[in-house]
Amino acid sequence: MYQTTTLKEKYALILKIIVPILVTQVAFYLISFFDILMSSRYGTADLAGVSIGSSIWMPVYIGLSGILLAITPIVSQLVGAKKESAAKKAVQQGLYVAIVLVVVIFIVLLVGIDWILGNMNLEASVHNIAKSYIHAMCAGLLPLFLFFVMRCFIDALGQTRVTMIITLLTTPINIVLNYIFIFGKFGAPELGGIGAGVATAITYWLVFFITVWIIAKRVPFERFRIFHDWPKLEWLRWKEILIIGVPIGISLFAETSIFSAVTMMMSSFSTEIIAAHQIALNFTSLLYMVPLSISMGITILVGFEIGAGRMHDAKLYSYLCVGTAILFSFISACILFILREPVANMYTTDGKVLEYAVQFLVFAAIFQLSDAIQAPVQGALRGYKDVTVTFIMAIISYWIIGLPVGYALATYTDFGPFGYWIGLVAGLTTGAITLLIRLLLVQKRFSSTSKAKLAN
Template identity: 25%
Template structure:
């Protein structure tokens, strides 16, 4: 038996079962995020179309920061996965401590960056009537960035030790709180003031604080984490793990941030076309998030399983996990795409009473469906690379796919060929599919080099 030959080759069926077991709580938690996004857009859209346009701009800008935050925190996954796979539980607890410090510092840095952006929000070419709506909503979301980073640190730790259900329940409870808060503050129910879009922002801020508080309470007071808390409290030397988390987190955050930036900068271009196209773009981003977060829930399970086998130097099972995950995600893509295609003519009406916006949503559904395969492919192999800690090439692949291919094509289709909003969206399949192919080729090369 060679060094890299597995002691126990697991069948594809075994990998399917393990991935689904790990992935379904993550997906359910992600569905909670989807429901919240739907509720936000529905409630804001029915309150007023200008507020929906303002929400589109702000949410797309902050999605860039939030996705980067999430990506940076994903650097903890291969570290925790390796410690868990080799039963080094105290080291896993110490890694969480380093992760919380790193996440806090990055959260503060991003808060400063987005505050500088806030000072220049009036210079980004958005409709003048939206600026008074954009600014207060922007500030409430800005205040929540550090809380998101700290929550992500606890979540990635729990996922890495295969406790995916805790985060699921916290996310579901927090999102339920947010929806209730939206109803009370957007429309002014039960004696609360009618605050519109600002009310949605306040509700989001308080729900994010509550979710972090719940995770802190569970980790420090629950017996299930006792063996990890020993390492958390005893560790005093953070430098080694801290440096490794930064070496992993920044490339992952930048890769995911550049992907999100392709959507966010598309929103800026669409804002040049007016309020109705921007509102349609917000609805489409909400709908496409359904597929993305479901795929990414399963992709996170791929990263966890890959990191476990990578820590054991079991490369045959590393490859089997990745390709098993791809098959599951492709089945999910076909199922979700079929439903969205059948509902394409009615979904716009769920979010707004504007017939113009609804008609544009139905048209934009076609390019969205075209990038589902590419999205599933890039999610699978980005997470596989994350699981084996081969993350630096991901930055360059993302830059080529989204900044060299997708965004220039969006401008060309939308404004040179005068296809408008549809043209901007038609560029997205090119970027996502090219990223997926390049991630796959990189994973093949990395795994082959370990044989």
């Protein structure tokens, strides 16, 4: 990370930070994608089991790992303020927090998975595959969460290209290991869908060891000596991590779980409608990687500038990133609207599913603008360490506005299943507007505080 003076330099740094994050996010997305795809080649029950296991795993993982995202603004502000010793301690305490979170998730999934799956009326074979898949994934919890903390540290230094290179290794490794353990190649046991969980857990361990080596040996990370002089538990640092991280985690959980909830509520409609909904949701999730990556990048940039006391630069980065996200969303929405039929054709040849998918993709196009505003604005607020309002608005926009409005429209109007998407658009739009207002207020407060300090 370094100081910039012109808009051209700022935008060059934005691209340098965000493009690798985007590649990283897509690479992580592909792990789940290939788990499901390769399991489908083995058998229908394996496909169903892995899909269900993944749908349970992802909201839990994203929500709790989201707590660790607090490391990014904390470290970026400390590095911006040239307090590298304090940054090292923050990362070390973050690793301790990660271990505690792993223990919590492990116990919850180990004890509660039978109850969760038992309430889904699954066939016995699907139930067993989903359960065993999650148990196998749990073997990779520790390296995954420790890697997540180290990734936040690497990203906070602006070295997102390093994270990208590490993560790019995961996809080919995971594909090879899936092939070995799903289909029983090279003397390995033939585990079917369960093998996808085993493969992913092994992949997480390999990526963890690679990351440890890079941080311990490579410039500029080695000077922090992260793995030396381990401190005792420091409750004040834990408190800072949790105060910032818990609202972030709950916000991410509210965001990811709402789509699972809508999918479950869609079960009252026909199989064709459910399939069409999944097509639109899958493609929209891929497009969302761009505003999500911008959100993560803006947290790093704003945090660094705040730590250095450059409030005006922090504000400029916020506007540039939000503007970039809006521009992308406008382009992607136009492309999605114009090419909605070819997009749907990539997924299915079923005439009825195609008909519904094309209609769902219209709402997906509308969805883009709201997503493009709320995601980077959330990222900017995290850079300011302002997360409580974001958490509250996530709950309100998704669960108090989006889901009830969607249910009412789907149940009591002619919109039918499309009502759920209209509800989500309404909730997201409300969240985007209120969060944008909040960002302006926070920027004003920080600018006033900075001016007051200079005056004294």
